[in-house]
Amino acid sequence: MALINMISVIYDYSWYAFAPIEIEKTQNNIALLNQYISKVINTKITLFIPSLIILGLFIFFFDNLRNETLFSFSLLVFLFSRSQNNLCFFIGLNKVTPYFAINTIIKISCIGLIILTLAEKTDFQYVFYFLGISDILIFIFSTLFLIKNCNFCYSFSPLSEIYRELQKGFKLFLTNLTICVMLNSSTVILGFFLDTKTAGIYNVAEKIVMLCKQSISVLFQGIYYKACSIGILKTAQLNRFLKSVFIIYFGIYGLGTLLLLIFPCLIIQIFSNEGTSESSHYLILLASIPLIASLNQSAYITLILHHKKNIYFYSHLVGLFLNVFLGSILCYFLKVYGIIIALILTEIFITVSLNFAIISDKKLNFFKSQID
Secondary structure: OHHHHHHHHHHOOOHHHHHHHHHHHHOOOHHHHHHHHHHHHHHHHHHHHHHHHHHHHHHHOOHHHHOOHHHHHHHHHHHHHHOOOOHHHHHHOOOHHHHHHHHHHHHHHHHHHHHHHOOOHHHHHHHHHHHHHHHHHHHHHHHHHHHHHOOOOOOOOOHHHHHHHHHHHHHHHHHHHHHHHHHHHHHHHHHHHOOHHHHHHHHHHHHHHHHHHHHHHHHHHHHHHHHHHHOOOOHHHHHHHHHHHHHHHHHHHHHHHHHHHHOHHHHHHHHOOOOHHHHHHHHHHHOOHHHHHHOOHHHHHHHHHOOOHHHHHHHHHHHHHHHHHHHHHHHHHHOHHHHHHHHHHHHHHHHHHHHHHHHOOOOOOOOOOOOO
16 A cells, blocks of 8 residues: 555646646636646646556566455556546635535545445455545546536647646655655565564554644645735745744644644544554654644745745655665664654654755745735
8 A cells, every 4th residue: 555655646746736826827718727727637647657557567576466356456446546636726726615525525425335335354455446436536526517617628738748747847746756655664664674563553553643644735725725826926925824824733733742642542542443552652652743744834835836846855855865764774773663763853854954944045934024
């Protein structure tokens, strides 16, 4: 699953950051808007080809997957479903509410079907079918909404436009890839050094923390659109907004950290019935990670808006090497505790480096008092 997540990050590429900006520029011109949305869809279709090859190699080199045709095909369905996602268009068009409604109805229905129909442990392979089909349905219904309410009309895109789109977002794609590798590297390292049971007990705690961290991406959708609507020309106003985001995130995720520290056993029991005490202990040690990660979001947004992708990219690239190097070394000596130390140090490094880049730039420094 960790490797599938790494493959599917190809489809995130750079559109969550760039699509709202481009749509903001073109939404008053239906022809240009249709051309841009079609170009993104066509680029994602193009990216499905290398991801399909990688999945094929992944299945080929693992004997247990080659013998599990049903499960292997479910991975293909899941991967294909990730290849198309219209959320970035809805953010740019300021129509997140209808997308949220479509997504919520289909996802709740999917969860309900999984609970009602999958009772045995051997049924796990069908989960990817349910998840994949639900994502495909979300894409279909959200596209129909764009056609009916936004006059969207699909068109083919020249290969030259697709190539330019890939060039434009390549640095941000590499950043997204490094983030995904960091999120999943702990599982791979633990699997290499420790037994499956220990890795599984740790993973319960880590997945809960990463779920909390994933909520940052959910909040990002609304905050980023607001930042785009303010624009980089109104620097003082934008900086005040980003400073308020920094403070609010500190409050929200600070409270969340306290909840993880106070009720670790209760939270773990919701997700697992085994190894509760060990997982709770690991959850306490990992609890600060979402808070640390949330404090780099304001810096991330302003760097993207001001086209300073290199700073963001190199901070995460160095963070990746730091995570893998420290994780491997410390896990050998300290086992699970080594992985936890490596994760926390990596998150601190990325957050400090991004905020330091902002503080070093007088124009972008949202921590100082702003004058219009």
